[in-house]
Amino acid sequence: MAFTTALSGLNAASNNLAVTGNNIANANTVGFKKSRSEFADVYASSLGGVSNTTAGAGVRVANVAQQFNQGSLSFTDNNLDLAISGEGFFTMAKSPTETNDITYTRSGEFKLDKDGYLVNNQGKSLMVYKPNGTAVADGFSTGVTQPVQINTLTGLPSATDTVSLAVNLNANETVPSVTPFDPTNNNSYNSQTSVTVYDSLGSPHILTTYYVKGASTASTTDWSVYHYMAEPATPTARTSINAGTYGTAVAAPATTTTLPTPAVMTFDSSGKLQTPVSGRFALSDYTILPATGAAPVKVGTMDFFGSTQVQEKFSVNTMTQNGLPAGRLTGIDIDDEGVIFARFSNGGSQTMGKVALTRFANTNGLAKIGDTAWGQSANSGEPIPGEAGANNFGQIQAGALESSNVELSAQLVNLIVAQQHYQANAQTITTENSIMQTILQIR
Structure with a gap:
């Protein structure tokens, strides 16, 4: 019946309105990726297949797909804010001690917690590759990730030789x-x-x-x-x-x-x-x-x-x-390859790690878990670890954040279209109701 068909249209339009509303609500959410409703038509079929004269049974929501295109970069005064310009996600552990529970995010609003660990607003720890020494030339163990702890450091002295x-x-x-x-x-x-x-x-x-x-x-x-x-x-x-x-x-x-x-x-x-x-x-x-x-x-x-x-x-x-006295921590720098440097008052510096990035073969297959984060799923494929600026990974920009990729003007237009879609399906129900009333009134 047309009632059922129109009802499926109402549900689809309602889903489209909800998705569009969610996009608009998160227009200022750092690292947010907009979504779109994707629909598929519905036909009632039998063993003989669908007849050429069979009317459709309506519409269904096939997918709510997130769009992982790049958001614009907004520069800040905080050098702990990080943005990825290109492909990849920050790798986050549930806490500094629970490093096996991993999620992924594009939101780089990082800060130091009470113990000096670099964390996001949810308290999740940014994971970095372990440094092999105190200098960049010593390299990093790209197979070993760990939380990075910074503000408890002292610039160690170095004997002159x-x-x-x-x-x-x-x-x-x-x-x-x-x-x-x-x-x-x-x-x-x-x-x-x-x-x-x-x-x-x-x-x-x-x-x-x-x-x-x-x-x-x-x-x-x-x-x-x-x-x-x-x-x-x-x-x-x-x-x-x-x-x-x-x-x-x-x-x-x-x-x-x-x-x-x-x-x-x-x-x-x-x-x-x-x-x-x-x-x-x-x-x-x-x-x-x-x-x-x-x-x-x-x-x-x-x-x-x-x-x-x-x-x-x-x-x-x-x-x-080449010697150094002892020193205190004076600042933190992060370069475009994600190398984290601690600077000390004695003029020395120490590499604390290299930001660990991750990408997936099917980004749209990631599981949405909220707080602008995603998790691995069967559809996303295995995580591919890497470093900023290498192997198709983007560069890291310190002192910047990636804005939401929502375009408000486009979303407002989509809101009008979804509203018209909803009203049209409601009109189908009204028309079908009028026909039913006419039939019932025949004597």
């Missing part, structure tokens, strides 16, 4: 009048410079370098380079592992009971460093033992690459060392 100095030694200098070299007598050396180095606990120590001009020929000039380390605060002498006893006074650089053999730099007639060619010296004889219980401070390499000897005053052009 290499110092780089690029200096200019004045070519007009003469051989010192006092020999042998004595670090407490400034007439026994031409120039000096100091740099702060750090032990394994992050405590500072002073490494002083002395330059003593030596023999010169028509083609070369030699300079002897001495190094002494002193603890800046305590005047107590320490015993060196390799080179006797070093004092620790700050005002007067320490001497040794046995003077270490100096390193020798040779410059050619144009003022370029000739020996060593690489500019690097191994300094195995220069060591102090910190009173704090830290490992011995042993600067194994002094790098003088780029040093010159020209007719200018002594100058230090560059001075760096």
Whole structure:
């Protein structure tokens, strides 16, 4: 009967109105994907099939399909907000301790919880690939995901083992009048410079370098380079592992009971460093033992690459060392490949992980579970893990959120169409009712 057919049309129109209303309601929901109602006609068939003259039995809702096209990016002031520009989902665990219950989302509104874990508004933990070390060059274990915990970190100290100095030694200098070299007598050396180095606990120590001009020929000039380390605060002498006893006074650089053999730099007639060619010296004889219980401070390499000897005053052009004191967390950065960096007040940084992305062969087959999240289903296929910017995965934009892909103007038009559809089917029922009344009134 036409009543049944019209009723199916009312149900279909009602479904279309509900889907459109849901799209409009979530027009401002971050990461939301709009849906559309998909319909199929209905025919009553028998073993003989459907006759060419058989009227349809109405309509049914075949599917409410979500549209996973890209939403626009809205930039924010929070660098923990993340957006995926391209394919992929953020991988979320139920909690930092329940990491086997996995869901997927496009909403990147992340924040730190009370324990320092990166979570979304529902308390689910963002999963990242485990770093193999503290630097990006160490790589990531892409088969191992874990929650990322950030704000409880301290920038760990790093002991100095290499110092780089690029200096200019004045070519007009003469051989010192006092020999042998004595670090407490400034007439026994031409120039000096100091740099702060750090032990394994992050405590500072002073490494002083002395330059003593030596023999010169028509083609070369030699300079002897001495190094002494002193603890800046305590005047107590320490015993060196390799080179006797070093004092620790700050005002007067320490001497040794046995003077270490100096390193020798040779410059050619144009003022370029000739020996060593690489500019690097191994300094195995220069060591102090910190009173704090830290490992011995042993600067194994002094790098003088780029040093010159020209007719200018002594100058230090560059001075760096690779040690760090302890530091506190000052910020978090996330790059477009999803690498999470923790920055510390000591100038150091540490990689905390790489955001784990997931995609599916059939995205429309994902199960809708609410809170702008989806779950794996039989129709979606197996999850395909990956990294941002690789293997068809999109880039990650920090400090941005992916807006809903709902276009309000299109939804309002669809609302009008669905309303007309509903009214037309209601009119079918009214017409059928009038026919029935006419038939019943015939005597």
